[in-house]
Amino acid sequence: MKRVISVIACVAAAVLALWCAPVAADRRAASIVVPILMYHHVGNWGPSRADWAPWVVLPEDFRAQMDWLVQHGYRTISFRELIECSSRGVAPVGKPVIISFDDGWAAQCAVARDELMPRGLRATFFVYTAAVGPVPNGSGYVSWPELRELEAAGHEVQSHTVSHARLTEVLPEQLQREMQESRRKIEAEMHHQVQALAYPFGLHDGTVMQAARVAGYQCAVRADADLSIGEPLLYRMPRVRMGYGDGLQRFAECMEASERSR
Numbered sequence: 522m523k524r525v526i527s528v529i530a531c532v533a534a535a536v537l538a539l540w541c542a543p544v545a546a547d548r549r550a551a552s553i554v555v556p557i558l559m560y561h562h563v564g565n566w567g568p569s570r571a572d573w574a575p576w577v578v579l580p581e582d583f584r585a586q587m588d589w590l591v592q593h594g595y596r597t598i599s600f601r602e603l604i605e606c607s608s609r610g611v612a613p614v615g616k617p618v619i620i621s622f623d624d625g626w627a628a629q630c631a632v633a634r635d636e637l638m639p640r641g642l643r644a645t646f647f648v649y650t651a652a653v654g655p656v657p658n659g660s661g662y663v664s665w666p667e668l669r670e671l672e673a674a675g676h677e678v679q680s681h682t683v684s685h686a687r688l689t690e691v692l693p694e695q696l697q698r699e700m701q702e703s704r705r706k707i708e709a710e711m712h713h714q715v716q717a718l719a720y721p722f723g724l725h726d727g728t729v730m731q732a733a734r735v736a737g738y739q740c741a742v743r744a745d746a747d748l749s750i751g752e753p754l755l756y757r758m759p760r761v762r763m764g765y766g767d768g769l770q771r772f773a774e775c776m777e778a779s780e781r782s783r
């Protein structure tokens with residue numbers, strides 16, 4: 522009888538552990554936190570479309586921000602390196618920073634070529650797969666060959682879902698599809714594991730974070746750096762957003778705040 526009770530207790534413990542494991546993983550603090558910058562567009566058309574202003578950075582501001590990073594000794598790293606260091610429990614060498622671009626706009630290729638590469642900087646491009654074309658097609662969005670060129674130059678491509686859906690509002694089946702199909706598509710096209718996810722519009726909750734983990738992502742990022750949300754977790758890492766008119770002073774303040782939260 523004692524043995525039966527002990528077996529039942531073991532099975533119950535195993536079931537409980539399995540049930541709790543994803544929750545525990547989602548609640549794990551990111552062991553290594555680095556500043557993550559978020560960009561969308563670099564251009565001078567912010568004022569002409571007020572709704573876009575938060576997502577457009579003036580070319581001169583962007584150049585000044587990149588120069589600031591170089592002058593202050595920052596080294597751009599990829600999510601691949603961040604996760605690799607995190608799994609070994611060692612900090613990336615030097616002063617790490619991640620530069621990320623969302624949505625896969627074709628114009629981001631020129632920014633990488635003209636502004637990042639000459640400064641020795643690299644970026645992560647979060648693309649949503651429904652927008653990426655098989656070849657450059659004038660749609661305004663990047664193509665798979667262009668993304669492969671970016672990676673050949675040292676940048677990396679990660680996931681921003683399939684359709685840029687509002688993940689907190691979709692049905693469970695679509696949530697799964699957005700997470701899994703985008704990951705599979707990028708892995709098939711880019712020939713490497715996809716580890717990081719950027720939530721469209723930054724929208725996430727416990728269910729979304731859990732779905733990201735179950736879909737095989739090792740971390741996920743927000744679209745804000747609001748420190749009041751709490752400590753950075755693996756599936757809700759903050760990002761510093763730069764928008765129209767954000768000059769060097771705000772950039773430096775954000776970077777310093779980001780460093781203080783590490």
Ligand SMILES: [Zn+2]
Nearest residue numbers: 623624721722
């Ligand atoms: Zn987006």
